[in-house]
Amino acid sequence: MTKTIKSWQAVEQEVRRRIHSREWAPGEPIPNEADLALEFGCARATVNRALRALADSGLLDRRRKAGTRVALHPIRKAVLEIPVIRQEIEEKGLRYRYELVERTEKRASKAIMDRMDLVGDRSLLNVFAIHFANDRPYVAEDRWIDPAVVPGLSEAPLDRISANEWLLSNAPYTRSDIVISALCLTATQARQLGASAGQASFRIERITWDGDDAVTTVELRFAPGYSLGARF
Amino acid sequence: MTKTIKSWQAVEQEVRRRIHSREWAPGEPIPNEADLALEFGCARATVNRALRALADSGLLDRRRKAGTRVALHPIRKAVLEIPVIRQEIEEKGLRYRYELVERTEKRASKAIMDRMDLVGDRSLLNVFAIHFANDRPYVAEDRWIDPAVVPGLSEAPLDRISANEWLLSNAPYTRSDIVISALCLTATQARQLGASAGQASFRIERITWDGDDAVTTVELRFAPGYSLGARF
DNA sequence: GAGTGGTCTAGACCACGGG
DNA sequence: CCGTGGTCTAGACCACTCG
16 A cells, blocks of 8 residues: 545546556556555545546446456547637627527428427528627527427517527526537628638537427537637 | 435436426525435435536536526536547448558648647658548548657557557557647548548547647548537 | 535445356 | 445535635
């Protein structure tokens, strides 16, 4: 036993060190919680907390009875913080402006209906808007909202506040699916973003669910040059 | 007190329900841990575990003394699993093939040197390779490795196994930075990916560090149509 | 200063799943 | 079967930070 290590962060760091130094090699089992607790001179719960954190971040594989092993291929999990647009812009020190381009209740394409798991002859609310940073187009937002699951939608002042923000504080939801990809801007899309046709745009598609009901689906097309960063 | 709730997952679900039902509204404080433990008939540690999980996922804001509040703008954190290319392809049921195009020791551009926090007249190993799925180009990999921090690099059989996989099991690292964006393919880049010039490509740039030393930086340009999904 | 979350402990029981 | 991680408990002390 080296010395008493008290906090779970210290245990985590020591385990990281052993993995990093190849003292515990990828694919190999490490001592069980009880032994480590003994070695570190702390409670098993403390070791558990540390190992659980490491497993969460993908550095360890844990299975009952099989024990804990150093992950063979440390699955690289990156936590992306999907920004609230206005916050993101203001945190960069830029002036935020929001412009509602269109707000129509109409039939959605089959692709949209499928994505939202909807059927039949229904109308949805389509909102198209541009978010500006220092008066330069930052991102175009193309959103569909199901009025049936969002009460009060028709009274929403979407000309003043973005649909995203209004929904955040007025519509409950339970989870989201998100897909990120790249696309080439059409001439129309490029004009909206102050870009040239054919330029590459970063795209985020998000569907927000309330239980089994799709609340809203949105496609965000960012002006060329946008990037999203993370650390892990 | 409603009834005894034993597991921390049950507590988490109940808290989620109350937030979702607006019983606890965004921005408002919720009872402290001790009170909740009393109400739920469980130990405070159990409540703590549940609330900590909810705070981690961005649904709650917790501060000592200030207490716990329902997050005003639930920061939407998406956990992206950055795939090991071969795994990703094989998990889709496709045949994986790797082709080393070039392997040269040479001077890197200033941009690369800056990103890796390197200075001076140094040569780095540049590896360019294509990963195929069912013999169709899937992603182009343009990588720079610092030989000074990766011992044994010159003997690595990079014609047989991808640099990523070799590095994973041969070079220690402590953390990575990642940036994702979109770009338009040049004619050359398009040819490498079996695409047309001007098409949009999803790009991942990653720098891997070992302490304060940059081990490697890589740019991945995915064939048009690629997307990355997450749920949260 | 005092209330709140953050953490540690020692012990206990349980559920999963490998052998 | 039975070892391992997963979890719960009751109590305690600590650290941060708001008022």
